[in-house]
Structures are given as C-alpha cells and as structure tokens.
Amino acid sequence: MKLLSQLLYNKKAMAGLVILTIIVLVAIFAPLLTEYSPVKRVGRPHQAPSWEHWMGTTRLGHDVFSRLVHGARVSLAVGFGAGLMITLIGTVLGIVAGYKGGVVDEVINFFTNMVLVVPNLPLLLVLAAFIGQASPLVIAVILGLTSWAWGVRVTRSETLSIRQRDFVKSAEMLGEPAGRIMLFEIFPNLISIVGINFIGSVIFAVITEATLEFLGLGDPNTVSWGIMLYNAQNSAALSVGAWWDLLAPCFALAFLGLGLALINFAIDEIANPRLRTGGMLNRWTRMVRLGEGKV
Numbered sequence: 001m002k003l004l005s006q007l008l009y010n011k012k013a014m015a016g017l018v019i020l021t022i023i024v025l026v027a028i029f030a031p032l033l034t035e036y037s038p039v040k041r042v043g044r045p046h047q048a049p050s051w052e053h054w055m056g057t058t059r060l061g062h063d064v065f066s067r068l069v070h071g072a073r074v075s076l077a078v079g080f081g082a083g084l085m086i087t088l089i090g091t092v093l094g095i096v097a098g099y100k101g102g103v104v105d106e107v108i109n110f111f112t113n114m115v116l117v118v119p120n121l122p123l124l125l126v127l128a129a130f131i132g133q134a135s136p137l138v139i140a141v142i143l144g145l146t147s148w149a150w151g152v153r154v155t156r157s158e159t160l161s162i163r164q165r166d167f168v169k170s171a172e173m174l175g176e177p178a179g180r181i182m183l184f185e186i187f188p189n190l191i192s193i194v195g196i197n198f199i200g201s202v203i204f205a206v207i208t209e210a211t212l213e214f215l216g217l218g219d220p221n222t223v224s225w226g227i228m229l230y231n232a233q234n235s236a237a238l239s240v241g242a243w244w245d246l247l248a249p250c251f252a253l254a255f256l257g258l259g260l261a262l263i264n265f266a267i268d269e270i271a272n273p274r275l276r277t278g279g280m281l282n283r284w285t286r287m288v289r290l291g292e293g294k295v
Contacts, residue, residue: 006270013266019259023252027072036063038070038223046235046242056244059235064248067223072252074224078140078209079256083202085144090151091194095182097152098159108152115149124208128217135219139212143205151197155190162189192271199264203257210253225249 007013026033036042041061042053049056055064097108127142128134134142162168163186171181187194212218213226220227228249232238237245 007263007266010266010270012262012269016259016262016264016266019255020263023072023256023259024076026069027076030066030069030073033069034063034066036066038062038067042066046237046240046245048242049244055248056242058231058245059237059242060231064228064244067228068225068248068252071224071228071249074136074222075206075209075226075253075256078136078143078224079202079206082140082143082147082205082209083198085140086147086201086205087151087194087198089144089148090197091155091187091190093148094152094155095159095186095190098156099163099178099182099186105156108156112149112152115146116153120147121208121211124212125215125217128212133219134212134217136209136222136224139209139218140205143208147201147204151201154193154197158190158193159186162186192267195267196264196271199260199267203260203264206253206256206260210249225252 007017036053039062042063043057043061045057045059045061047053047057047061053063053065055068057063058067093108093112097105097112123146124142127146128139131138131142168181168185171185176185209218209224210226210229213222213224214229214233216230218224218226218230220230226249229246232242232246232249235242235245237243
C-alpha cells in the first residue's frame with residue numbers, strides 16, 4: 001500500500017499509468033473503436049490515410065487502424081502473461097534459495113547459472129524455429145520458461161539481506177513455519193523488487209514477441225503488432241511509399257515501451273531514494289540562488 005501511495009504522487013509513474021491505461025482501454029474496446037474487421041479486405045491495397053481509413057490500408061486492403069487496436073489485445077496478453085510467469089518463477093525460486101540456503105540454494109543456483117549462460121535471444125529463436133509458426137500462447141510460455149534467471153538472482157540477493165533482520169529472527173524463534181515466514185515476513189519487503197522485475201519482464205516479452213513474429217516465427221493468421229511488422233516487411237511497404245503500414249505498429253510498441261519504462265523508473269526511484277537526489281539538488285540550488293539574490 002505504501003508503494004502504491006508513493007506511485008500516485010510520482011510524476012513519472014502517473015505519466016506511465018496514463019499511457020498504459022489508454023493502451024489497455026483501446027485494446028478492451030477495440031470492436032467499438034472501428035467498424036472494420038481486422039482480417040477482411042475493406043479497401044484498396046496500400047490506400048493512404050483518409051477519413052475513411054484513418055491509418056490507411058495494408059497490401060491486402062486491411063484497415064491498419066483496425067488491426068492496430070485489435071493487435072493490442074494479443075501483444076498485451078503475451079507481454080503481461082509472460083511477464084507474470086517470469087516474475088512468479090523468479091520470485092518464488094529467489095526467496096526459497098535465499099531463505100533456505102544450503103543444498104536448496106546450490107541446486108537453484110546451478111539451474112539459474114545454466115539459464116544465464118545460454119544467450120536468451122538465440123535460444124528463443126532456436127525454440128521458435130523448432131516449433132514452427134508459434135502461436136502467441138506458445139511464445140508467451142517459451143518466454144516465461146526461459147527468462148526467469150535474472151529475477152532469481154536479484155530476489156535471492158535481497159532475501160539474503162532480509163533474512164538477517166530482527167523481525168525474521170523473531171518469527172523463527174516463535175516457531176513460525178518457513179512458508180509463512182517467506183510469504184508474510186520476507187515477501188512484503190520485496191514488493192519494489194518484484195514490481196521492477198515484473199515491469200521489466202513485460203517490456204522484454206512484448207519486444208521479444210514482436211521480434212520473433214517480425215522474423216517470421218509467429219502465426220501469420222494472428223493479428224498482433226509483430227505480425228503487422230512482418231506483413232509490412234513482406235509487402236515492401238516503405239519501398240512502395242506505404243509508410244503508414246510500418247510506422248503504426250512501430251509507434252504503438254514505442255508508446256507502450258515508454259509507458260512501462262516510466263513506471264519502472266518510478267518504482268526504481270521509490271525503492272532507491274538516492275536516485276531522487278537530482279531533484280533535491282536542483283531545489284537546493286534554486287534556494288541558494290534566491291538567498292544570494294536577497295543578499
């Protein structure tokens with residue numbers, strides 16, 4: 001609750017939440033925002049933006065705006081689904097490893113190091129290529145099962161510090177079960193770390209899904225921002241002057257990334273007060289100047 005109240009007074013967090021809310025609302029109310037189907041031909045090939053088609057049409061005559069708002073659903077679902085899976089696995093394994101220690105810690109560290117050693121993107125490319133035209137659900141599962149190692153490292157490190165504090169020692173002396181201590185004593189003190197991990201994982205998942213689909217490893221029958229980029233590339237949109245076909249999903253991905261990054265920066269500032277010293281220094285400088293002016 002404290003973190004949430006601090007986020008409400010943070011300008012970066014509010015700006016990021018506004019951007020994210022707009023995108024989520026657009027995805028939810030996509031059928032109400034456009035009269036055109038995202039998979040049916042509704043105009044001439046590569047028709048320029050007009051009152052009839054706000055963002056023009058694709059090579060197949062699909063309405064770009066309709067595909068953009070409907071594609072937001074898939075991209076957000078993959079991003080938040082994979083981000084949740086990555087965060088859940090990383091948080092659970094990190095807390096267990098940091099609190100239990102011993103053999104449990106060594107085993108989890110062994111598998112964590114194995115995942116960290118293998119380059120993530122090449123591994124994803126190999127897995128997606130092996131599966132073939134992967135659906136958004138398959139991509140989300142692949143991302144969730146191969147991208148949790150960083151979260152384990154960070155969570156474990158913070159847990160090692162928290163487990164030495166007095167309130168944890170007191171709970172152990174009272175005979176509380178290890179599961180309850182990890183859930184109710186340690187986890188609440190990791191909320192900021194978990195929040196940063198989740199937002200970062202969502203950004204990573206959205207961009208990686210778009211990358212895999214852009215390279216032709218996704219299901220071409222899906223309507224998503226990555227498939228829009230793939231289709232625009234195949235139709236040589238820029239070469240024929242249909243810039244709107246390519247720029248629409250690019251701006252959408254950048255806009256979503258900006259919103260999530262602002263929220264991530266805000267959580268980082270709240271978790272690490274030293275990052276806010278820049279603003280304090282500016283206020284102090286202004287006060288000094290005002291004081292010199294009075295003298």
